[in-house]
Amino acid sequence: MVRAPCCEKMGLKKGPWSGEEDQILVNYIHLHGHGNWRALPKLAGLLRCGKSCRLRWTNYLRPDIKRGNFSLQEEHTILELHNLLGNRWSTIAAKLPGRTDNEIKNVWHTHLKKRAAANHDDSNNNNNHQQQQPTTKKRRSASKKSKTASVNDDVSSLTTGDNGGAQSNDAKPDDFSSTEEMDESFWSEVLSADSSTSTDHDFPAAELGSGLYDDPLASFVSSEGDGPGSGEEAAAAAAAAGLAHSIVDYTSMDFWYNLLTGDNNKELSELPPI
Template sequence: MVRAPCCQKMGLKKGPWTAEEDHILVTYIQQHGHGNWRALPKLAGLLRCGKSCRLRWTNYLRPDIKRGNFSREEEDAIINLHQMLGNRWSQIAARLPGRTDNEIKNVWHTHLKKRLKSNQTEPDSRVHFYSRKTEQELEPIDDSSYCAKSDSLDCASVSPAQCTSSNTSYVTTSDDDNNNNSNNVCVTFDNYQANLPEPDDSFWSEVLSTEYSDETVNEFQAFGGDLQVNMGPTDGGFSLDMYNDNNMDFWFNIFSGAEEIPELLGI
């Protein structure tokens, strides 16, 4: 058997798809499914290679694709996931329903990479919160502040090296947005140290036991590696997610909401 060149056969069309081609492809797949991509264009009457058809379908024509701009929440999710997964776009896409790996890859290269680069600071070991207060007015932010100002909050992550065994939590973050012109300021863990207790064993135990059984947590930990907890802003306030370094299939949302996390952090 000799491998036939996929997209280099004479007479096969390349380049942008026309509305008519889209219609033919969608109609065919709706009626017959896509089964064998290589055979599909011939059966459907398209002068395209199977690979081109597959890409057009998966990246553009699939009915479950969400079109339109990415929300701030989605962008933050991509940034967080990219920190964990690197350029594994398909894995990132799997966690963002309706978005394709190609779309996420484009957003990363055109928006998010620049956003991170322009705001990048030295890596540190502080947890960052943002408020519309001026730096001189730093003070502990109460729950209602978080709720009301969730749209001005940026990325924060809290990552204990071990959920149940560490005495001192390891706290890290990415400094994502020092956007002064919107009067946002960065409130660091250091600034809060007097008022914000470091999350300790009891904090993580409480978080985990609230939502998950011991069995689930044990299974989660059995894969080894560090338990990681990511906290970031969402439309509703905060989302706290737990994942395992060594097995990305383990990904749990612990909380979503404005109230619980500041409360648990003792803010």
């Protein structure tokens, strides 16, 4: 990278992590936890700065990280929450178990931002359907191998015991192709948040009959209250956005459930942009 390295003066390594480094980090955290990121690399014997270790762990090595494509439901949730919260990736990530803020941020910038914009245009001009989805590139069918794929395989088996990196992207193509082939009214409905088009469990994508997921909001709801600043923080944001015009329990599952399934969408649509 071009920027002035923060750790170079210390003689610390930067750039892609090797499998050996990953193993050292994972082993150390398994044994001792990560009380102090700053001190961790020294204690673990890594030539990395604490920040780099924390990033590697939280974005890649954590055992609960779900790898692979985002499901329609997850994308939907991201769009909704981004619409509500803006670029508060960590808050959004708290609502998507197994997903990291970095990953969500990437997905937003690479896919969802365009779609949101396209659908925003679409809502302004309903006659442009043929011009939508100019995605000339096919979505990469084969999994894009991580630059550290072999490392991931090793570490995944180390940390999760599941199929590891091999499973990560193999499931990708269908999810996304179905997304791209779906009726554009899907996103229009989602983003316009018209309560008349949805009811409880009337999840738009469910109409596609894709069968890609089970309970549309299961993971969302189940994650309620997990981690720092999840319910309360998002609730505060919602309140700040002007939702607090009536007595509502923003920390309740029902509130968020209703919010994203449409019961409150009419109110949301009337909110000023965040």
